[in-house]
Amino acid sequence: MYASALSNGRLTRAEAENAPCLLDSSLLHPDPDDPDWLRPVLPSTALAQRLHPIEQEIQERRRLAVELTDVFEPFMAITTRAAPTTHAITLLEGELRINEAIERATAECRHEVLTVQPGGGRSENVLNVALKRGQSVIDRGITMRTLYQHTVRHSQGTLAYAARMTSKNVEIRTLEELIDRLMIFDRSVALLPARADRQDALEIRHPVLVEYLAKVFEQQWQLATPLVDEVPYPPSTDGITGVQRSIARLLIEGHVDEAIARRLGMNVRTCRAHIAKIAAALGSGSRAQLGYLIAQSGILEQDKPK
Structure with missing residues (x-):
């Protein structure tokens, strides 16, 4: 509405009633020649009116900052002579x-x-x-x-x-x-x-x-x-490798694919490829069945210390 008033040079009071903030913010003022119309204040003037109190506040804050610096300067000198402290x-x-x-x-x-x-x-x-x-x-x-x-x-x-x-x-x-x-x-x-x-x-x-x-x-x-040695995984059995047994163990613990990949340091796509191979090796037709088949297969027993 302010943009319309600027473009047309004025705005009716009836229109301005829908946005009382225009008058409250002094963006419009009464038309001295016609009380039914309002004239827009120039944007540069409106901006200056709003910046003035902000600039005064900034100047006051700067003055306060200078005063505080003067007050604390003697204490700063004492601090520099003290033993340095280390943040834990x-x-x-x-x-x-x-x-x-x-x-x-x-x-x-x-x-x-x-x-x-x-x-x-x-x-x-x-x-x-x-x-x-x-x-x-x-x-x-x-x-x-x-x-x-x-x-x-x-x-x-x-x-x-x-x-x-x-x-x-x-x-x-x-x-x-x-x-x-x-x-x-x-x-x-x-x-x-x-x-x-x-x-x-x-x-x-x-x-x-x-x-x-x-x-x-x-x-x-x-x-x-x-790094120069071979990883001491137990030998592959039933077509399931040591890495896949680790994934199987995390699966039956209830971890989702993203969490398993993060814990084993692999990307999610690689993790899901291993899960698919586990499912194929055990003959699983669903994710729910896979957990049951892992538990029943005994493949995780090989990872337990004897």
Whole structure:
């Protein structure tokens, strides 16, 4: 209606009654020549009227900021002389801050880096960044141990990265299932995701928490298989491989395809292809029947310790 008033030069009072905000906001004013009509205020004038109180408030806030700075300046000088404090847990929001924290921890590291990298093969860009960062660690004589999932054994990019990183200071092992991503530097600082999409992270410097995470890493490390060795799956029986038995176990536990793929570090399409092969091997005609047949077949008994 304001646009119409600007285009036509005026607006009837009867029309304006449907939008009282036009008068309340002073976008229209009475026509001095005809009381039945209203004239529009120029947009530049209306804008200036609204900006003026905002600009006054900004000036007042700036004045207050200057006053507060003057008040706190003596205390800032005292703080700089005090011993620096370290935040036990810091939330890192966004990829930029996460990468900055990783670069800082890498630069400060002197002895050991422990990393957990769940999921399958990584992109070329991610591997290039990891290679550059890892090479700087190796060149300084720092030891590095990394845990991947078994699925990276089928990723040529990750295998090529592992081959280039091979040295007496670097060890790589794989495990079927891993905890979430984790990086530990000198057992003094740890970084782990704070959200499922990994766009936020936690930087942990509390000694007890970091040591706890290091123990979790060590437990998984003992269960893992060196990348150069064959995965110790039981032999394939009834046409069902060790990977497929792992999928079968998660199926009867009630996990959906997406959750199974995420836990085993494979994409959903690959996971569903394995499920189809399990169903074909057991003669299942439906998803509901598949769970029953898995439980009755005894194929999971082979994975139990004797």
